[in-house]
Amino acid sequence: MSLNKPLPKPMTMTTEHFSEQDTSSSQQPSRAAENITVTVRVRPFCVAELRGNHGGGGPTAEVWAVLENDSRIRYADDYSMRERRAAVDYAYDHALTGSDNERIYTASVKSLVQSAMEGYNGTVFAYGQTSSGKTYTMSGTGRQPGITPRAVEDVFKYIRENSEREFLLRVSYLEIYNESIRDLLSPEAIDLRIHEDRKRGVYVSPLKEEIVTTPSQVMRILQRGDNQRHTSSTDYNARSSRSHSIFQIVIESRERAPTAPRSPEGRKPSLGLGFKSTKAVRVSQLNLIDLAGSEKASSDAERRKEGAFINKSLLTLGTVISKLTEEKGAHIPYRDSKLTRILQSSLSGNARVSVICTISPSFSNVEESHNTLKFAARVKKVVTKAHTNQVMDDKALLEKYRREIGELKSQLLLTTAIAAEQEQSDGVGGFDEFMSIDKGQHAELSHLLEKERLKHEEEMVEMSMVRNALKERIDQLTKLILTSQSINNTTAAAPGVGSSFLTSPLSAGARPSSMHSQSITGRYTVETTADGTVLEFPKEIESRLARKDTMVRQLQSELEAQQEKVSLMKMALQRAAKGEAVDLEKTLAKVEVEPPREKFLIEKRASIMNLNGGMLWQDGALLNGHSRTPSKRHSKIAPEGTTGSGSQENQGSAAGNDQGEPGSEVLRDDGRLAIDDEEEDEELLMDTPWNRSELLSLRQAKRELEIVVIEQEKKLEDMVAFEDSEEFQNLVIEMEEQREKILVMEEEREGFKATITDLKNMIRKLELSRVDGGGVGGIPLLSSYETISVLPSSSSTTSLSSTAAGPNRTQELEMMLQRERKLRMEEQTRNMSRVASLEAEVTILKAEQSVRDLHVE
Numbered sequence: 117m118s119l120n121k122p123l124p125k126p127m128t129m130t131t132e133h134f135s136e137q138d139t140s141s142s143q144q145p146s147r148a149a150e151n152i153t154v155t156v157r158v159r160p161f162c163v164a165e166l167r168g169n170h171g172g173g174g175p176t177a178e179v180w181a182v183l184e185n186d187s188r189i190r191y192a193d194d195y196s197m198r199e200r201r202a203a204v205d206y207a208y209d210h211a212l213t214g215s216d217n218e219r220i221y222t223a224s225v226k227s228l229v230q231s232a233m234e235g236y237n238g239t240v241f242a243y244g245q246t247s248s249g250k251t252y253t254m255s256g257t258g259r260q261p262g263i264t265p266r267a268v269e270d271v272f273k274y275i276r277e278n279s280e281r282e283f284l285l286r287v288s289y290l291e292i293y294n295e296s297i298r299d300l301l302s303p304e305a306i307d308l309r310i311h312e313d314r315k316r317g318v319y320v321s322p323l324k325e326e327i328v329t330t331p332s333q334v335m336r337i338l339q340r341g342d343n344q345r346h347t348s349s350t351d352y353n354a355r356s357s358r359s360h361s362i363f364q365i366v367i368e369s370r371e372r373a374p375t376a377p378r379s380p381e382g383r384k385p386s387l388g389l390g391f392k393s394t395k396a397v398r399v400s401q402l403n404l405i406d407l408a409g410s411e412k413a414s415s416d417a418e419r420r421k422e423g424a425f426i427n428k429s430l431l432t433l434g435t436v437i438s439k440l441t442e443e444k445g446a447h448i449p450y451r452d453s454k455l456t457r458i459l460q461s462s463l464s465g466n467a468r469v470s471v472i473c474t475i476s477p478s479f480s481n482v483e484e485s486h487n488t489l490k491f492a493a494r495v496k497k498v499v500t501k502a503h504t505n506q507v508m509d510d511k512a513l514l515e516k517y518r519r520e521i522g523e524l525k526s527q528l529l530l531t532t533a534i535a536a537e538q539e540q541s542d543g544v545g546g547f548d549e550f551m552s553i554d555k556g557q558h559a560e561l562s563h564l565l566e567k568e569r570l571k572h573e574e575e576m577v578e579m580s581m582v583r584n585a586l587k588e589r590i591d592q593l594t595k596l597i598l599t600s601q602s603i604n605n606t607t608a609a610a611p612g613v614g615s616s617f618l619t620s621p622l623s624a625g626a627r628p629s630s631m632h633s634q635s636i637t638g639r640y641t642v643e644t645t646a647d648g649t650v651l652e653f654p655k656e657i658e659s660r661l662a663r664k665d666t667m668v669r670q671l672q673s674e675l676e677a678q679q680e681k682v683s684l685m686k687m688a689l690q691r692a693a694k695g696e697a698v699d700l701e702k703t704l705a706k707v708e709v710e711p712p713r714e715k716f717l718i719e720k721r722a723s724i725m726n727l728n729g730g731m732l733w734q735d736g737a738l739l740n741g742h743s744r745t746p747s748k749r750h751s752k753i754a755p756e757g758t759t760g761s762g763s764q765e766n767q768g769s770a771a772g773n774d775q776g777e778p779g780s781e782v783l784r785d786d787g788r789l790a791i792d793d794e795e796e797d798e799e800l801l802m803d804t805p806w807n808r809s810e811l812l813s814l815r816q817a818k819r820e821l822e823i824v825v826i827e828q829e830k831k832l833e834d835m836v837a838f839e840d841s842e843e844f845q846n847l848v849i850e851m852e853e854q855r856e857k858i859l860v861m862e863e864e865r866e867g868f869k870a871t872i873t874d875l876k877n878m879i880r881k882l883e884l885s886r887v888d889g890g891g892v893g894g895i896p897l898l899s900s901y902e903t904i905s906v907l908p909s910s911s912s913t914t915s916l917s918s919t920a921a922g923p924n925r926t927q928e929l930e931m932m933l934q935r936e937r938k939l940r941m942e943e944q945t946r947n948m949s950r951v952a953s954l955e956a957e958v959t960i961l962k963a964e965q966s967v968r969d970l971h972v973e
């Protein structure tokens with residue numbers, strides 16, 4: 117196989133980030149200039165207010181009259197008369213009472229979400245005194261989901277219903293607490309900075325963004341962020357938000373286009389095929405903001421400090437709004453608070469904005485409520501003119517992912533074509549020629565064919581691993597890109613997720629059944645660095661995959677070692693069967709005693725690593741390694757007879773290798789093992805003490821598996837809370853499977869040992885039979901072989917004890933060889949299925965990783 121294009125890049129990569137005012141973006145249709153949408157909501161009396169004495173007229177006497185149909189609010193007549201207050205009367209876009217969050221969402225936010233999906237920035241914020249109902253309005257409750265979950269639901273609904281576009285969504289969540297910005301999705305990241313440049317406008321960094329593919333995934337992220345948010349019990353609210361929070365959804369979308377690489381019939385697709393789309397990507401932001409509430413002095417010092425920061429930033433917000441409406445061209449003090457600085461882009465024009473002002477119905481809060489109404493009236497005057505932002509290059513993640521998918525598909529096509537070619541050439545001709553040759557050539561050819569077959573199988577395994585890696589990456593990226601079809605599939609596969617999540621409580625305990633598939637994609641996060649670069653993080657799974665690759669490589673080395681060892685034995689037996697002089701003791705000694713050639717083994721493993729694992733994460737490593745190594749090995753394969761026939765060349769080369777330098781061993785006429793310089797890689801394996809390396813490899817593999825088991829056990833401890841879940845049960849099963857694998861490997865090791873013992877015994881018996889027969893072949897009787905009679909043997913000794921053994925011996929050896937071949941083939945099959953099962957295990961581990969992510973959430 118030879119490919120000339122690097123395979124999938126490492127999962128961690130850097131990308132350029134879309135910028136709102138990017139020079140490469142073109143500004144597309146604008147909406148007509150419009151005022152900020154303002155809604156005032158008067159919440160119902162709370163229990164404390166109903167019980168307390170809140171001034172004249174009784175605790176529940178009406179202060180505010182809300183005329184919902186006219187979208188007006190004013191003092192209630194009774195109150196106005198009783199308190200001798202001058203009449204006030206405000207008109208907004210909507211004035212609402214009650215607890216129905218659906219109504220307020222539909223009236224104030226729904227259309228804004230729709231336009232965010234169409235490419236216009238959108239910002240919604242809730243403003244009001246502490247305990248007036250901002251969080252209730254934005255987040256809601258299990259029974260009354262607020263604006264944020266409803267917006268999330270509508271975002272996915274829009275994707276479901278718009279089959280002509282594809283989308284990529286990512287979310288971030290931050291809070292401003294005591295004038296310090298904190299990443300709620302990465303709580304260790306505190307005091308984030310606000311940056312501004314010509315390209316990107318105003319932005320916060322480094323800020324973690326997570327790519328999302330389902331509503332429930334977004335809700336879990338929100339829940340995770342909410343758990344990190346600063347809230348406290350105050351004099352006014354048992355669970356008061358002490359910070360401003362900003363939840364942002366970045367929506368990238370593009371008209372759908374055929375993505376598959378098109379190659380002319382019968383021609384290989386060229387690598388590096390560009391998929392530069394002519395369709396621009398629309399990028400917009402939807403900001404959902406829950407402000408902290410203004411408040412009167414608190415009895416607690418800490419709360420007072422928080423309150424001071426909150427009040428100051430809200431005051432600045434008020435000032436900014438005033439300036440925006442009152443003075444044309446005046447300096448707008450956005451920089452006076454973090455809140456106004458972050459909202460600068462939205463407030464200064466390029467966004468549709470909806471403000472929900474919440475007020476308490478209570479007499480005791482009438483002044484604060486009035487202030488809120490005045491703020492709302494000012495906001496109403498602010499004019500914005502949102503326009504869509506379109507990006508023509510791959511600064512949008514969507515474009516970048518599409519390109520990568522296209523390129524990966526090209527590579528996949530190419531590897532498939534190469535595999536097919538190999539399959540074809542494998543079966544071409546040879547049978548007639550094979551039948552017509554004589555017996556000696558026959559054996560030689562069989563040996564060659566066997567070697568070729570093994571090499572071919574190895575290449576096919578490698579090829580299949582390459583293809584699997586390509587398919588997996590394509591799959592991962594494809595899942596991140598949302599289409600109406602993919603959303604519908606997810607919903608169909610997981611009833612209860614998506615359209616119906618609003619009816620279930622938004623608690624972390626409400627886990628959807630599609631957790632597995634979601635979390636595979638959910639492991640993608642992107643983080644924006646200070647220079648605007650977006651980093652993609654595939655999290656811990658990479659290291660797990662790498663460890664699994666190591667195990668696969670280990671097993672392959674082990675398999676190779678076994679094959680080479682057997683071929684060494686076989687060769688010695690064949691020589692002996694032909695009556696040639698073979699120093700069997702030396703052969704055995706080579707196998708058993710000599711120290712391993714670590715350097716060679718390391719190189720061998722490294723080359724396999726390049727062939728298999730390297731391709732996953734290192735550009736070019738796989739393909740270069742793969743195209744070079746097998747062909748080199750192929751050219752080095754020497755027909756069995758040529759090395760052992762005692763040719764002058766071989767003897768000559770052997771003479772130059774007396775010092776045991778690396779080189780392949782050949783059997784010389786004098787019965788000694790010689791080294792052939794020209795037979796480097798392929799034959800060098802014979803010089804390795806396989807018993808030891810085999811045991812070491814197996815032990816190493818066993819240790820690897822044990823480490824995995826220990827880790828799984830540790831994880832299980834951490835997951836006590838999920839003991840009843842299906843995921844938990846899966847982990848238990850997986851652990852059991854790991855244990856079973858260890859047992860199977862131990863059994864196999866025993867099997868290998870038994871095979872080796874058998875082979876040794878056969879050789880020794882053969883030696884004995886020669887000695888009995890008068891030293892056929894001139895092999896001296898070795899004292900160590902005197903103990904042979906007590907060795908256990910599964911073979912018949914009769915055929916070997918006769919001097920007439922010529923044909924019988926040959927027959928027996930042929931049988932032994934056949935048996936050996938069968939064993940090797942079984943072993944090969946076993947190892948291939950083990951590789952397959954390890955791949956399956958990797959998939960399970962991914963699922964397990966996502967369970968762990970959810971557990972952290």
Ligand SMILES: Nc1ncnc2c1ncn2[C@@H]1O[C@H](COP(=O)(O)OP(=O)(O)OP(=O)(O)O)[C@@H](O)[C@H]1O
Nearest residue numbers: 159214215246247248249250251252353356357409
């Ligand atoms: N429209 C409403 N219907 C029913 N209950 C409401 C409504 N609005 C608020 N509440 C309840 O009033 C209490 C205070 O509301 P909430 O926490 O949303 O206020 P807040 O403005 O976010 O306060 P803070 O600024 O202190 O965070 C909560 O118990 C909430 O459930």
